[in-house]
Amino acid sequence: MVTPVILSSSSKSQNHSKKTLTPFAFRCRQQHQLLAVIFSLCVIFLIFYHASNHVDMVLLQKEVHEKIYPLPDGSQDYNLLYSNSTKTSSFAGFSFYLMGDTPYRDWQETRLEWQVKQMKQYTKTHPERNLTFTVHVGDIQKVSLTHCAESAYQTTANLLRQGPLPTLVVPGDNDYYDCPDRNATFQLFMKYFGSFEKQWHKKDVEGLGLIRSESHPELFVFVKEGILLIGLHLINAPESHEDIRLWNARMIANKEWVAKNVQHYFRTQEIRGVILLGHALRSPRTRPFFLTVADYFVNITHRQDLPVVYLHGDGHNWDVDTKLSHQLHWKHFRDIQVDQGGLADPVIVEFAPQIKGKIKAFKDESSDLQLVLGKGLIRLDRQNGLYKHPKNVKNLLK
Numbered sequence: 001m002v003t004p005v006i007l008s009s010s011s012k013s014q015n016h017s018k019k020t021l022t023p024f025a026f027r028c029r030q031q032h033q034l035l036a037v038i039f040s041l042c043v044i045f046l047i048f049y050h051a052s053n054h055v056d057m058v059l060l061q062k063e064v065h066e067k068i069y070p071l072p073d074g075s076q077d078y079n080l081l082y083s084n085s086t087k088t089s090s091f092a093g094f095s096f097y098l099m100g101d102t103p104y105r106d107w108q109e110t111r112l113e114w115q116v117k118q119m120k121q122y123t124k125t126h127p128e129r130n131l132t133f134t135v136h137v138g139d140i141q142k143v144s145l146t147h148c149a150e151s152a153y154q155t156t157a158n159l160l161r162q163g164p165l166p167t168l169v170v171p172g173d174n175d176y177y178d179c180p181d182r183n184a185t186f187q188l189f190m191k192y193f194g195s196f197e198k199q200w201h202k203k204d205v206e207g208l209g210l211i212r213s214e215s216h217p218e219l220f221v222f223v224k225e226g227i228l229l230i231g232l233h234l235i236n237a238p239e240s241h242e243d244i245r246l247w248n249a250r251m252i253a254n255k256e257w258v259a260k261n262v263q264h265y266f267r268t269q270e271i272r273g274v275i276l277l278g279h280a281l282r283s284p285r286t287r288p289f290f291l292t293v294a295d296y297f298v299n300i301t302h303r304q305d306l307p308v309v310y311l312h313g314d315g316h317n318w319d320v321d322t323k324l325s326h327q328l329h330w331k332h333f334r335d336i337q338v339d340q341g342g343l344a345d346p347v348i349v350e351f352a353p354q355i356k357g358k359i360k361a362f363k364d365e366s367s368d369l370q371l372v373l374g375k376g377l378i379r380l381d382r383q384n385g386l387y388k389h390p391k392n393v394k395n396l397l398k
């Protein structure tokens, strides 16, 4: 039995109070507890609400925004000086295949082999689409299954090599970062994919005019029909998983690569749009990179009206994100995540031709499987989208 400590004057009053006060005190306590629970829930909700809605804005204010050279400067841009309302330049239309995060399993290897065969067929039967190259946005293996053995790199390279078009692969976390020995596996990644495009016919590769960074050869850049394409080394990693100096060095290398190439190519030729190719999905840790990129476009009138699209994998499902676009008032920026390669058709990213200064814009018939961006300059065609039975690969290759 529990003696009520608070009630001690007389046994009578004790009895009395026992009958009337205890249930009341009990109710009171219950109510207090209930209130406390409700209050805690409110606090937790507010914290989460605040976090989900404002974490980016808070970070935005707190972030150290280091200077990157060359500084953003649009005053000498070709688009400003030579390409005005009377512009007469023409560009052909073209497109490229986009995939990522594959193969993770045996059935995905079979799936990839089949996809590559389909692509080979399709580029032949659809020359009007001017399919010119393929991009794999990283994660060519599942670390827990391959343990980053050289044979995994070899297997994916062999599969992709069967493809009809020069193929560019950007590094993902699974490609070295999550591996037991980061440095050795990064070397493996570079051995197989560091200049992978050279495996294709010289004339197809030379047509791209692709340039790789000398200090970080996984970074690349080229301009095709007025579209500036930049390959990045962006991976997500929790803060405690890597020496912060290595992380910072990689971020700066990415920022400088973008800064240098945007400044150079916007000065020397007419640019119609920019495609950034990387692995990592949007996160607070990679956000500083995108804030720096924004400096090179936002508030530079003739640049901020051009579409800038970041294409990536990592999250494994199709997603078109406009948060950063809204936050920075950067109307034509989009962050697009592709489906995991084993689960869906590769995306065809298409660019409209321009004839005597006028873009032959794609009609905006946006749907689940079609996305038109940049006033009709860019179309993302997901083909048939997700497979109904992705693992059902038994008879695919027959």
Ligand SMILES: *[C@@H]1O[C@H](CO)[C@@H](O)[C@H](O)[C@H]1NC(C)=O
Pocket: 080, 081, 082, 083, 084, 085, 086, 087
């Ligand atoms: C605009 O275009 C004309 C030729 O079409 C060119 O002479 C001129 O320099 C361009 N730039 C400006 C700022 O007018």
Ligand SMILES: *[C@@H]1O[C@H](CO)[C@@H](O)[C@H](O)[C@H]1NC(C)=O
Pocket: 092, 093, 094, 128, 129, 130, 352, 353
């Ligand atoms: C494909 O490229 C060729 C040559 O570059 C060009 O003549 C043709 O118009 C392009 N096709 C489309 C649909 O833009």
Ligand SMILES: *[C@@H]1O[C@H](CO)[C@@H](O)[C@H](O)[C@H]1NC(C)=O
Pocket: 183
């Ligand atoms: C891995 O490479 C980085 C530089 O890229 C270097 O700082 C680090 O010491 C290397 N780690 C090992 C274990 O070799």
Ligand SMILES: *[C@@H]1O[C@H](CO)[C@@H](O)[C@H](O)[C@H]1NC(C)=O
Pocket: 294, 295, 298, 299, 328
């Ligand atoms: C653009 O200019 C506005 C107004 O001056 C400013 O508030 C904003 O921070 C600038 N944005 C960027 C990304 O530089």
